[in-house]
Amino acid sequence: MHAKVITVTSGKGGVGKTTVTANLAAALAMLGKRVAAIDSDIGLRNLDVVMGLENRIVYDLVDVVEGRCRLSQAMIRDKRFAELYLIPAAQTRDKMAVSPSDMVLVCDQLRPDMDYVVIDSPAGIERGFRNAIAPADQVIVVTNPEVSAVRDADRIIGLIEAEEKGPGQLIINRIKPSMVARGDMLSIADVLDILAIDLLGVVPEDEAILISSNRGLPVAMSATNSASASQAFRNIAQRLEGNDVPILDLAPQSGILSRLRNWVRGE
Amino acid sequence: MRWLDRLLGREERSSSVAKTRLQMVLTHDRGDIRGDISPGLIELIKDDIIKVIAEHLAIDPDNVVVNLTRNSRESRLVAEIPLQENGRRKRPT
Numbered sequence: 001m002h003a004k005v006i007t008v009t010s011g012k013g014g015v016g017k018t019t020v021t022a023n024l025a026a027a028l029a030m031l032g033k034r035v036a037a038i039d040s041d042i043g044l045r046n047l048d049v050v051m052g053l054e055n056r057i058v059y060d061l062v063d064v065v066e067g068r069c070r071l072s073q074a075m076i077r078d079k080r081f082a083e084l085y086l087i088p089a090a091q092t093r094d095k096m097a098v099s100p101s102d103m104v105l106v107c108d109q110l111r112p113d114m115d116y117v118v119i120d121s122p123a124g125i126e127r128g129f130r131n132a133i134a135p136a137d138q139v140i141v142v143t144n145p146e147v148s149a150v151r152d153a154d155r156i157i158g159l160i161e162a163e164e165k166g167p168g169q170l171i172i173n174r175i176k177p178s179m180v181a182r183g184d185m186l187s188i189a190d191v192l193d194i195l196a197i198d199l200l201g202v203v204p205e206d207e208a209i210l211i212s213s214n215r216g217l218p219v220a221m222s223a224t225n226s227a228s229a230s231q232a233f234r235n236i237a238q239r240l241e242g243n244d245v246p247i248l249d250l251a252p253q254s255g256i257l258s259r260l261r262n263w264v265r266g267e
Numbered sequence: 268m269r270w271l272d273r274l275l276g277r278e279e280r281s282s283s284v285a286k287t288r289l290q291m292v293l294t295h296d297r298g299d300i301r302g303d304i305s306p307g308l309i310e311l312i313k314d315d316i317i318k319v320i321a322e323h324l325a326i327d328p329d330n331v332v333v334n335l336t337r338n339s340r341e342s343r344l345v346a347e348i349p350l351q352e353n354g355r356r357k358r359p360t
Contacts, residue, residue, distance in 0.1 A: 026270055133355055146285070147285050147288060147289050147292075149292065151292060154297070155296065158297070180282070182280075182282045183280030183281065183282050183283070184280065184281055184288060186282050186289075187282065190282065190285075
């Protein structure tokens with residue numbers, strides 16, 4: 001009973017669950033932790049391509065559950081890190097191929113040899129979501145500062161509490177400081193006021209995310225400026241380790257004149 | 268002329284519109300304790316409020332707004348009832 005199992009979920013699709021999973025796993029591995037990332041999105045797997053390990057899949061999670069291979073055979077080692085492994089989802093099956101108790105069993109097998117197990121949940125609130133949260137010690141809810149994503153996050157937070165996996169912790173992804181500054185995007189405070197849960201981190205909108213997924217290199221590996229998504233993920237990893245790291249200061253970098261100009265233009 | 272609207276405070280920021288809309292929709296979604304307060308019930312209450320107040324004051328019934336708001340700690344029913352310019356209604360004789 002060693003590893004902490006963390007499930008990354010959101011309700012709504014497309015808010016960045018897979019990006020968050022890949023980068024938190026990488027950032028924790030960079031801290032010297034032993035990390036296994038599990039893709040529980042059976043039938044729509046993507047964590048493999050975001051991590052750049054898609055060409056090395058032989059066995060997957062369903063093969064493990066159905067006894068066609070040992071767990072260690074389905075763990076793809078990411079050679080760029082000391083100890084980071086991916087357990088991919090099956091692409092040709094559906095969510096019913098795995099049960100919540102299967103997920104608990106797989107995670108219990110991983111616990112003695114890992115420090116963290118990070119599970120990428122599918123979108124939705126059905127079987128796939130229930131599979132993903134069943135073994136969780138901690139649940140991370142990812143949202144974007146927009147009405148549809150915040151609404152779904154609220155629903156998910158309620159379900160996590162109903163499953164006694166709460167309270168969840170929030171990551172606000174893809175925030176654009178310039179839009180927040182001119183009053184055209186929900187601020188961090190607005191989202192926290194509405195959802196009333198603990199904030200784990202804030203990740204700014206950053207082109208580096210798309211570029212890194214194009215290349216299959218987690219953005220957490222790249223050293224960039226201090227207000228970048230890369231830095232945000234490394235900070236979140238530090239917070240998971242119990243270190244007190246302040247939330248990124250995302251004040252727009254522009255001076256007062258350009259802010260005034262934007263305001264006049266209504267941009 | 269968006270800047271002029273902003274300068275005169277005529278245009279509400281889209282982020283605050285988003286926040287208000289979210290608070291409204293979540294009040295309904297959460298529905299745990301207050302699930303019996305449906306939008307239909309709010310409309311009924313609004314009609315009754317208009318009826319009662321209009322007996323005493325000249326109001327603008329088309330612009331009456333009744334909202335249920337909720338944060339993590341409390342719920343409240345907020346009614347906004349605009350009065351017509353010439354204030355007090357003449358009592359029918």
